[in-house]
Amino acid sequence: MTQIRLRDYQAADMDAVLRLWDEVRAEGAEPVYALAEVLASCEKDHAVVAVDGDQVLGVGVARAAHDQGWIVFLAVTASARRHGLAGRILAGLEQRMAPQGLTRLSILVPDQQQQYGALTKAGFQDRAHLSYFEREIPVKQRELAVLRELGGRILPRDLWGSIAGMRTEKELLERRLVLPLADPALADQFGVQPPRSIVLFGPPGTGKTTFAKAVASRLQWPFVEVFPSRLAAGPQGLAGGLRETFQSIADLDHVIVFIDEVEEIAGQRGGEPPSAMQGVTNELLKIIPAFRDSPGRLLICATNFIRALDAAFLRHGRFDYVIPIGLPDAAAREAIWSRYIPDSVEGEVDLAQLVARTDGYSPADIEFAARSASQAALEQSVYGADGSGIRGPSTADYLAAIDRTRATVSAAEAAEFREDIAALARA
Structure with a gap:
């Protein structure tokens, strides 16, 4: 079709x-x-x-x-x-x-x-x-105007199931976040306080934004992404824009609030004279406790550089969990590859070879390589001079595309991520 x-x-x-x-x-x-x-x-x-x-x-x-x-x-x-x-x-x-x-x-x-x-x-x-x-x-009439003003939306219900592989991360988020938030009465019966704010950290391209959206999809709560760069351009400046945005968010019964690359507004404070960004960090540190006071909401902050965050930002009481989202393992890579290989050549492509050759690749890297292979095969079929005719991408096409794709995460960055898990993860 x-x-x-x-x-x-x-x-x-x-x-x-x-x-x-x-x-x-x-x-x-x-x-x-x-x-x-x-x-x-x-x-x-x-x-x-x-x-x-x-x-x-x-x-x-x-x-x-x-x-x-x-x-x-x-x-x-x-x-x-x-x-x-x-x-x-x-x-x-x-x-x-x-x-x-x-x-x-x-x-x-x-x-x-x-x-x-x-x-x-x-x-x-x-x-x-x-x-x-x-x-x-999920969204009542009185909330629609607020949601539109914030640029929020209700995401499709099937995003959770569409995440290929990443079983360990999905299971952790399902148990720690979705279970107590979806059924707070059951959580209260066991003395569990549903989480109010978490941090997702890991190398670029590993799917932190995708996981944040998937949690909102799973709960069917409105998803509001806060863009600091847009707030900074407003008349109140970044700190005032943050304060006003979270005041509007308080009018929603349920909401997932997502801030990507949070290190840009919650970096290490210090130095003389203090930078202008320190005032923004201070404002965010004041906003989080107030946000946590109300049920039915979850703040998800994501960062590629958790070491750059201010130490006070990550402390207990501000964030319930600090969860690593790493590079996909072999099972996850196989699931990701399977998503992009066309049905017409599914049995002909050596999937195991593709999985082995993309160890250390992020989901975004694999997606790029798969799409690149498909495009190359299409062009060869239509414009090629070898007379091979119309055919789908082959194992050779995929391997060539992998060779052309530079891994986003270097070996040194992967090693630093493992160190960050040992030092900072809290799940």
Whole structure:
């Protein structure tokens, strides 16, 4: 399939909706709502279709009732179900309905319709074993304006599962962060205080930003990234901009706040005369305790140079955990490579050789090498003079691309990272 996209329902899509309706009934599941109601809601309420070119592969139709949204009809063609379209359609409906102040999105499913897997993966819960599913909409209407002002967003729900490999890091973050934050009542039962702020450290390109977004995706909390360079350009300066930003963040019930390259605003203080940046560091040190006072929020700071951080910044009481995110091991490299090798040549490429040759490479390095190999193979197939014709990338293409890719992390930097883990990690 080519790129599948979502768009709003159009009148010309009626025939496709009718075909999907007939397909659902042919599978032995009688839709809950009558066809007339579904078509009426397509025209006057909310309807989203998933298309591949001109072909409609799925449809979702919903209507609002007070503070609750109801899914009137949800169907995906049998050939497209493995692509996770149902979840994407549900997310599209939620985005269109959230501005109306809805707090829940619900669906009634006939017993014969095998929709449960897609619904539970999308965050819906089965209520009272009545085939009644509902999902909390994570951002309330009153929060939307604040979130827009901060440049925040709700990330797709599947980011956690899309991280290839890195099993050790994922398991640690799942246990230390996601578990107590997702179920604070259970954490309280065991005397566990959910974390309020953490530091992720490690060499460049190892996925610290990706992990921060994945945690927000896993919790379905709004994700707000703070960019010091943008705040510094404002009329209040960097320190004032930080203070005002965190005051606005306080209006959100739940939020993940992410600051990348935090060493730029929390570096070692000292020297005479004091630098202007020391005032910014002092302001951030005052902001963190106030931020930690409220539940339902998590500050994630990331740094490539943890040694550059001010000693007071990392102390207990400001950050619950200081977690290393390192270079991928062999299992993680294999998972990363598998993501980028096309299905057409999957069995022909010597994956073990690629894994062995990229020891010491970051996920970003592997991605670059894989894309470079694919591009080179494409160009050779189209413009090459050897008459080989159209073919996918080969092992040789990948090995050549690896040779052209310089590892981001040097051996000396990798050694320093191991020393930092022993001296500073706290997980």
